[in-house]
Amino acid sequence: MVRQCVILVGGMGTRLGDLTKAVPKPMLPVNGRPFVDMLIDEAARHGFDRIVLLAGYLGGQVMEHCAGTRRIAGRDIEVSVIVEPEAAGTGGALTFLRDVAEDNFLLMNGDSWFDLDLREFATVEPGTTPFLLRMALRPVADASRFGTVTLEGDRVRAFLPRGTAEGGLMNAGIYLVRRALLDQIYRKPCSLEGDIFPMLAGHGLIQGKVRDAFLIDIGVPADYAAAPELLAKHRTRPAVFFDRDGVLNHDAGYTHKPEELVWLPGAKEAIGQVNRMGWYAFVVTNQGGIGRGLYGIRDAEAFHARMNEDLAETGAHIDEFRLSPFHPQGSVPEFTGDSPCRKPNPGMLTDLAALWPIDMARSLMFGDKQSDMQAAAAAGVRGILHEGGDLQARLNAALRG
Template identity: 45%
Template structure:
């Protein structure tokens, strides 16, 4: 199954319940901290999970969205804006973007933040022409309405009703969809109230519960809550992982995807870290480039292969850092004495700490060599020496089983 790379964001609502706050600023562009918009948080989260085509479906004040985001990048992810010609609801906004849709894509509400592993949502195949919704258990569904499950399939949507109180599953505002379902949309319409119930009738809509932090900013009090809580959530602990000998078997200068053999429990370990909210950052010495065994570009191809196989397990690596330099190289451009990135030097770790918002106190490194432990020490992080066995069990011993 091809790794899903496209994520679309519904950012066209008027935000009438926010009153004057949304009169000149789109609801998703409300600031949660000086210079940080609510939408920034959602886009950054999708980009770190490897979604590289970020499409904003804009409507109300679409010029403001376009001016702020169109053509911008977050790492390897590119942002583009598609503006609806007239207000046509969430279903209509998606239908008008039909020409830009990949075969499978994730659709997210731009005015709510649900802190989940999107790769877990996209791991399993979709019902043909259907979709899968991320669901959240809440203590009281009265404000939201609820969703009923029959196994993995959604069996019913219950409209919000102040008299129907108590715990239950709600729509988390994140959807994994098959492009073919767009043919069911008759604009103007609501994808939630018009399209999804039709998919339920034909058994083509699934639900997957998640436990992550959830907040929508539809009310002044919830926007205030977002300003108190969500900006700090951009800072996450990081698990720095060596590659050869920790994630994949070390065959000696391993660089071909065909030679990728995962360490037992490695993909499951990364999934555990993803689900627990850690940034997963790989730091790997790759002296084979300096020695002339393979080109530096081969490293990127190998890492793309790892990401594709991880996606099948609902897992992802936030970032890869590699050092192609070595003192005893055969390629002059890569022959460097004691390069600051080459472990035991901490250069790769320090660069990652600078590039990403990381909670250092809760971060750590796992490696299989003394040079890994020394790099961690020099970077001021605890190091854990992996000597074999199931990597998920090893990681669980560090962060707890969850």
């Protein structure tokens, strides 16, 4: 499972004029937070927990704000910052990754957001012709502002300057990179777009993946000004809340060991479908075994990490796992008694709704117990009882009804 995500945040941002005189572009505020924070959140919810920021211009600010461990989506996310010692271009900057790059990593521009399922994008189907770089491509009707590519089968063959074609496919600024690509960069400065990509394309080493989705680039003033409203609108979407035991995995009673994970019929497929729809996928699970002292929170988290590793093989993911460790008759004092987050109370759902931009009125909750249905109702979410059978079939029936 690819877990490293590299974000290019070194640009000068000259097109933004005075805005970037004292602040590097990815640190510009959008809806009250530096833009790059939203990109880190996006990577985190797709299961990328090792983030590397390649900084340059005013890199000290990036270092000061971003470096360290953050808790996002219930996971510890390590953010490290490399400030390039000299301006090496977007291609040359990658050479500073040689000591830290993993075999495969996601690479993205730090000044744009493309609404892509990053986990699906980072999953390579068996039998795929080898590539050094997978590039996300987006259809554009008017190519006067963008360079485009020519695609033959799944290979990018050439790059056309802006204005050459009427419309076509543009580079959307997100890549899956094989570490071996770094060995192809031996002079600095050099540009990914100008030097490295055309060379790779000539050898058939770039695979293109076309996705028609929302993209915003904050690198020009009009788009930066429009970003707050557009981002809020496009990131707000429904969620599917899944109870865990008895819905996603076989419930053997206080199941918590990763090796005991047995998926139920249609569960992985249902989660993948929710991902493809662009909806959030959450797990909300009572883990009273923790309150009873049978296992710890870290054990439950390890179980959830295994679930996401299994899901990643199919290009699917859970955005966040929420658990309630409480048990009414617990033996661990701090987790004994009732809690707003123990179902049938809605706390896990309402906490998620406070953190993520969720359209609750269109959201769904699948559970195998009445307490799941009560939690859903109290959170204003439509509950669907699932006591057995194929979960994906149940999801499709719910979406039709």
